[in-house]
Amino acid sequence: MSPRRARRMDPYNRGRRGAPATRPTEGFPGGMDRVEDWPDGEWRVRRLTGAAADKTYRCPGCDQEIGSGLPHIVSWPNWTGGEGERRHWHTACWRKRLDRGPGRSRY
Numbered sequence: 001m002s003p004r005r006a007r008r009m010d011p012y013n014r015g016r017r018g019a020p021a022t023r024p025t026e027g028f029p030g031g032m033d034r035v036e037d038w039p040d041g042e043w044r045v046r047r048l049t050g051a052a053a054d055k056t057y058r059c060p061g062c063d064q065e066i067g068s069g070l071p072h073i074v075s076w077p078n079w080t081g082g083e084g085e086r087r088h089w090h091t092a093c094w095r096k097r098l099d100r101g102p103g104r105s106r107y
Contacts, residue, residue, distance in 0.1 A: 035078050039098060042078035047071070047091075061093030061100065 033046045050069045057066045066072050066088055073094045076086040089097070
């Protein structure tokens with residue numbers, strides 16, 4: 001396997017420039033949630049599979065709908081009470097949210 005292919009398959013994006021530092025959260029077997037350290041703070045992140053996504057949500061990054069059955073990310077600030085600020089994001093929108101600049105995101 002070439003080194004280029006191996007980097008793409010890395011689930012935690014280790015070694016990539018601009019990738020967040022991640023760690024699984026305690027108390028969730030199997031690492032359902034994890035904490036990501038980004039320049040805009042610490043975020044709890046949960047990846048949802050298509051089977052687990054049974055409703056339609058609106059992505060705060062692109063303001064488009066996330067259809068039911070589409071895999072996506074749910075994130076919220078990693079502080080007490082942050083659960084009330086949960087948002088559902090397209091996976092690509094979540095990764096690119098800091099590149100959009102001020103005022104380009106609904107969140």
